[in-house]
Amino acid sequence: MTTGAGIKVVIVDDSAVVRQVLGRRLAESPGIEVLGSASDPIFAMALMNKTWPDVVILDIEMPRMDGITFLKKIMATRPTPVVICSTLSQRGARATMDAFAAGAAGVVPKPTTGLKQFMTDDSGDIVAAVRAAAAGKVARLNRTAAPAAPAVARPAPVAVAAASAGTDRIIAIGTSTGGTQALETVLTALPRNSPGIVIVQHMPEKFTAAFAERMDMLSTIEVREAADGDAVQAGLALVAPGGRHMQLLTDGARFRVKVSDGPPVNRHRPSVDVLFRSVARVAGRRALGVIMTGMGDDGARGLLEMRTAGALTVAQDEATCVVHGMPKEAVRLGAVDREVPLTAIAEVIRTHG
CATH class of the missing domain: 3.40.50.180 (Methylesterase CheB, C-terminal domain)
Structure with missing residues (x-):
């Protein structure tokens, strides 16, 4: 999918369009090597066990295993920078906060419509997110998710x-x-x-x-x-x-x-x-x-x-x-x-x- 060494990336997303467009854009970026892509975490783990990536791009809602569960599995077994690829929706945003709490390094938003055009137009942000994740210290990202606390009673500001x-x-x-x-x-x-x-x-x-x-x-x-x-x-x-x-x-x-x-x-x-x-x-x-x-x-x-x-x-x-x-x-x-x-x-x- 790519030539040359660089930041090794695996893409995990059940959308074939996302995998294709994202993979092509990253492969064209200097210093980034796309090892491959998978439609769900089960396939992804088999791919990653052959050659472990430097960065994982991960969807949240997928068949067989959701992205949050897979993120926690990665962080528990072999901490690796993970960039969440999540929809621009309220549900997607809240799930992404759970991902950040579990140790995600960043987020790449994707809309529910016009996906291919969006990925093409905003590819610079995607590349930057991968580079930032690769540059980060995974030890700082590998955290146990804090449980949601009840709202704290406060006096008026x-x-x-x-x-x-x-x-x-x-x-x-x-x-x-x-x-x-x-x-x-x-x-x-x-x-x-x-x-x-x-x-x-x-x-x-x-x-x-x-x-x-x-x-x-x-x-x-x-x-x-x-x-x-x-x-x-x-x-x-x-x-x-x-x-x-x-x-x-x-x-x-x-x-x-x-x-x-x-x-x-x-x-x-x-x-x-x-x-x-x-x-x-x-x-x-x-x-x-x-x-x-x-x-x-x-x-x-x-x-x-x-x-x-x-x-x-x-x-x-x-x-x-x-x-x-x-x-x-x-x-x-x-x-x-x-x-x-x-x-x-x-x-x-x-x-x-």
Whole structure:
């Protein structure tokens, strides 16, 4: 199916169209070798036992064995980066969150109609997902799924003070590959009176709502997908919707978010740079910027603008990143005040002020 050595990939999907189009596109990409494809996990395991791949692209709903069960089997026996290929539906999005909890490295969305055209038009994202998964540290991805927790009873969020008062605090977080697990570590460690938080996690449309819902169930603070005009409040984390940018604005005595369309920035929408630059403009020294695990350089320049504006800036250290690309670039630019391990980020947030 391919020639030459490179990142060895196996595709597992019950759709012949997906296997054909995805396989052809990956085979044409320099440095990627498609070992083969299978219509279900049983066939896939037989193929993989002959030559083990570097990355597995995995559908969720398949005959004989579903993708989540197969993912857990892979992680229990021979941890390997897995990219989920899931439909752009509410059901598909929630199943993908279960996959992330089980250790999936990334997600490639696929629509329920127009599949062949979609795979052709968005093939760059597919290739990038495979490269990011191959670059990641599987040990950071191999996690036991956390059980869904009942919703935590919380007091109503307290409005943040006016920006001019000089006592308010705001936390801006940007992350990508490995970020769903990393954010779970941070958000679930925060107390209910934490400063208002705005987050960009690179994730496709519809998946961010399911991610926020899961984080809300597991966390003491409230977590939800942002809507245009939402107020930033203590005890609340707003996650930028997939496919849309999010910026911080001031509105009298409050910070609010603006959620809008626009071209991708650094190939991403939402973009961490878009959020961080807006935080630098309107919050300045009252903000804390955190850049976490992810491939590429989105957020590095925005974090530098935050630091220049007087904000404290923090990067997740290399040892605890799945992919160190985004924090590494921020450090290279001189945008980072402190590098800390993942488990220390919540404490930095708790003590910011």
